[in-house]
Amino acid sequence: SQTIHQWPATLVQPVGSPLSLECTVEGTSNPNLYWYRQAAGRGLQLLFYSVGIGQISSEVPQNLSASRPQDRQFILSSKKLLLSDSGFYLCAWSVLFRGYGYTFGSGTRLTVV
Amino acid sequence: GENVEQHPSTLSVQEGDSAVIKCTYSDSASNYFPWYKQELGKRPQLIIDIRSNVGEKKDQRIAVTLNKTAKHFSLHITETQPEDSAVYFCAASKGNQFYFGTGTSLTVIP
Numbered sequence: 772s773q774t775i776h777q778w779p780a781t782l783v784q785p786v787g788s789p790l791s792l793e794c795t796v797e798g799t800s801n802p803n804l805y806w807y808r809q810a811a812g813r814g815l816q817l818l819f820y821s822v823g824i825g826q827i828s829s830e831v832p833q834n835l836s837a838s839r840p841q842d843r844q845f846i847l848s849s850k851k852l853l854l855s856d857s858g859f860y861l862c863a864w865s866v867l868f869r870g871y872g873y874t875f876g877s878g879t880r881l882t883v884v
Numbered sequence: 885g886e887n888v889e890q891h892p893s894t895l896s897v898q899e900g901d902s903a904v905i906k907c908t909y910s911d912s913a914s915n916y917f918p919w920y921k922q923e924l925g926k927r928p929q930l931i932i933d934i935r936s937n938v939g940e941k942k943d944q945r946i947a948v949t950l951n952k953t954a955k956h957f958s959l960h961i962t963e964t965q966p967e968d969s970a971v972y973f974c975a976a977s978k979g980n981q982f983y984f985g986t987g988t989s990l991t992v993i994p
Binding site for chain 1: 925926930973975980981984987
């Protein structure tokens, strides 16, 4: 069966520090991968999505970047965090044409102090 | 791109009553409509979905209806229970991207 792993679960980082969040999927090949951010009490904001290795589409220009070095690995990064980067970050995968919707990872709660 | 609107933003119902959440979408090419439930501090989880070739789908106390002509779809929860309290998100998709509504915070009062 397919599983998605996301880490770390919580993170407290100072302003200006770098960020690296990792997401991996098991049990499937060539998934579509997504990074979402959810501010407190707000909806889901799509940050990046990828349909294949090295293919990254950005939905919202900001100081974050994403990379997909392997088929089932998706990384969210920042060189210098801002206070506004605080939030709940969710990785998700889908293989839409096989009838699946999104499956979300367990999320990373990032607090920038 | 697609624009998904969701109403209401908050909803309180008495235990045992029904709850209805409505979403509209703008792109007539969207053909897949999932609903997600997110409990506090947890990940959103898929609870039901419907494709554009189907008008209604039911799974126990949860049902979803789709009106392609009007471009709206709804989530119906019957015989609500306290454990149904959560934030519910609708979404619309026609390919690789999912466009989410802004969420409905449902509270079921015991």
